[in-house]
Amino acid sequence: MTPRRTTLAVHAAQHPAPDTGATTPSIHMASSFARDPNGELPSRHLYSRISNPNRDQLEEALRLLEGGTEAAAFASGCAAITAVFQALKPGDRVVCNSDCYSGTREILNDLMRNWGLEIAFADLWNPDSWDASIVPGTRLVWLETPSNPQMRITDIRGLAEHARSRGAIVVCDGTFATPFLQQPLACGADLVVHATTKYMCGHGDMVGGAVVAGPTVPDLFARIRKIQVHAGAVPSPFDAWLTLRGIRTLPLRMKAHCANALEIARRLESHPAVAAVHYPGLASHPGHELASRQMAGGFGGMLSFQMRDGEEAAARVAAGCRLILRATSLGGLETLIEHRARIEGPASPTPRDLLRLSVGVEDVEDLWDDLEQALRPETSGTLR
Secondary structure: OOOOHHHHHHHOOOOOOOOOOOOOOOOOOOOEOOOOOOOOOOOOOOEOOOOOHHHHHHHHHHHHHHOOOEEEEEOOHHHHHHHHHHOOOOOOEEEEEOOOOHHHHHHHHHHHHHHOOEEEEEOOOOHHHHHHHOOOOEEEEEEEOOOOOOOOOOOHHHHHHHHHHOOOEEEEEOOOOHHHHOOOOOOOOOEEEEOOOOOOOOOOOOOOEEEEEOOOOHHHHHHHHHHHHHHOOOOOHHHHHHHHHHHHOHHHHHHHHHHHHHHHHHHHHOOOOEEEEEOOOOOOOOOHHHHHHHOOOOOOOEEEEEEOOOHHHHHHHHHHOOOOEEOOOOOOOOOEEEOHHHHHOOOOOOOOOEEEEEOOOOOHHHHHHHHHHHOOOOOOOOOO
16 A cells, blocks of 8 residues: 555654654664674664664655655755755756755855856746757756745756756755655656755754655765765754654645645735735746646745835835744744845845745734734834
């Protein structure tokens, strides 16, 4: 019997302890593991930078949830992203979504250009851009769908087929959608990357990342694994344990995130102070039909919207929120709002009038009451 995704999230890599029968995994905080009198290791574990029982469990759960062949857990999402690019060779060409997480852009521009990679940014959600951007000799194509922060939707299957015809592999950042809503490997992607800090853990109390591989890139993943082990950017046993615990409630939380985000997006769309709402669950979103086919069970908990009166109005709305927190990150139980362009800095390509909203699992009426009062012109707000 193949368990469905909700069942898999609850049971993936969860086994009663053989010595005690405990149904919750123990936390193995040891940095080193003893050998027996013959010099053999009772388990394969030698040193926790190399492997640890809690990390093993987390990697197995992630592999199962994504339908992958292997997984590697990292100390942060940026560590996972960097490891993928470090596994390439100087001179390799990378094409990245132009609308992407600012950390990915900074890793590429500030670090990987010095690594010797050739880097280009392209509007990968637009298939008309593929021929010109994914030229022969391209090694890797990096996409986000939905993208951060403008919620663009890219055709994973179509892009993967096109990239493969040019000899390139496809990596999908799956942080926004999670494996509960979207299965990039099943759509043809070669690798999936997650900031497990976000929805996977879901409680805002750890930082982590992961790379999950399909069967098409064993050599590349082997290099990623070596980077994980030798560079040592690995999660602590406790962080691995927290993430595995969070995964067990992922389906329940995502249903609540999706329901709340859709309702908030609908109300924002009709608000006179709002110029545009970016949420793939809206019929008005240009990627709605594609997202309806590509994302199963919902459209995620992330949305962004642009203010009719510009940047200062956006800043005023963020400052005016009383329940919704002004904080970086996403995917937690509580709703967060952020003026992304100011957070990303003066070189940010994000529209200056845009606010990003990570919609939590609070009562949607309380969230709307807070947004509605913050959207009033007379609201000034006091920063906490």
